[in-house]
Amino acid sequence: MMYSINEVATICDVTAHTLRFYDKEGLLPFVGRNGAGNRIFSDGDLVLVKVICCMKNTGMPIKDIRTYIELLMEGDTTKETRRSIMIEHRKEVLRQIDELKKNLNIIDLKVAMYDTNNIDLLREI
Template sequence: MKTYSISEVAKELNVTAYTLRYYDKEGLMPFVERTASGQRLFKESDIAALNIIECLKSTGMPIKEIKTFIDWCTAGDITLQQRFDMFMERKSVVEKQMKELEETMKLIEHKCYYYKTALEAGTEDIHKNDKIEIPVTT
């Protein structure tokens, strides 16, 4: 069975070795084996688990909640419902994030159009009759 070093795994996941050490310290990697000298030995299944951790983290899930998920995985089939419910909640969070990002993209696309046409005309005056309200922040 092939094993990987912490630096190889960090490179594969596009994170730092420090991040992986932090995850280990926080109890997110109870599955990772160590050599007699304490060096971490990662297997393919460990990398797959770390990909899930990175996925959950990217949704904004706190490390403490990810730790709970890892504990549920360790507990086995008795926690299938909790894990399912957690992923359904994460799905809802990501759908909301995507909707917010779509709205952000609409505004960005509008501003790209706005400035492109203003540049082509050499002035913003071509937009003085636009019906778009610009929110004013104070």
């Protein structure tokens, strides 16, 4: 199946403008164009766009995503390097999750303080 940029934007919960930006930044070299020059996305392209959005949503810089995509375009010889990039990014996402959990705990204690009018709860942090 083939998708327009607007369909991909809707599926991936981004704007068409964002996808055009990603294209301009070199993140979508795999996307073809139709006779009118409009971007057309295949099912495989859609999967890659979802991965790119995931990377971006989890804090990976555009330049690192571009590196990953460039390696992907080189083929199977870069599989281990791409795997390493994903493993390192996974570690960073887990670090972010841990930090968010710590911050959520502080927020929960602050809410509990307001709910109970107990200022001593802040000392538990």
